[in-house]
Amino acid sequence: MKFYLEKIFIFLLFICCSKKESVNYICPDGDCWVSLYTDFNEDSNQYHHVTPDWFSETSGRFNLHIESSPTIIRCQYGGLPVINSSFDSNTYWEVETELSFSFGLYNPFESLYTQQGNIIKVKDTTVTLDFFKGEIIPVVQNNSINHDVKDKMKCYGWTNPNSGPIFNETGNCIMYSKRIIGPLIKKMIGDTISIYSKTFFDCGERSEYVKDSIKIIIN
16 A cells, blocks of 8 residues: 555656746747848848848848747736847948938928929938947947737738737747848948847746847848
8 A cells, every 4th residue: 555655756846846847938839949030031041031122322231030839828018928039140231421411402492392282392402410429330230129920810810911800819939020130231242140049938927038040141
């Protein structure tokens, strides 16, 4: 009888320990993960070859996407996981010259008007500012962005991707956010930059941080 009681005690102890261990998980399957990617192809060495959008020498920009696991139900607030990411980079650039802006001058008393009644500018003028000369510009802003459910139609069963009924919990659905990288300068074409992310999974005292990075070649 004593032998069986000991076995029952060990079995109950094992169950209690297992439950206690599982409570430590704050993400499904105990895995809080993140994934960074761009709109461009990744080569065999895991470098993303990115062609930014340009409209001037210092205006290069591209999208950086981030996906993550959700948190489990007991970590959610109002049925939603609270996850946010901040970013940093190993690349900066310096404003080397003054910034110049061109705009039109108008004279409300002497200017001509179009048939539609729009005033016609008298001439163009250029204003040059040296205030920003020497300023160090990071290629990625370090303020944090919040994650949201990537596909609400699939996750919640919505029929409209932008609106639907509110649920009391979010299941094991992929979370998503996006950061616009830039401004870049055209002198960076051919350079390799690294972008780092730090993602916070909120679960009170059991909250976790997950770090990741991505390597970019500017085309």
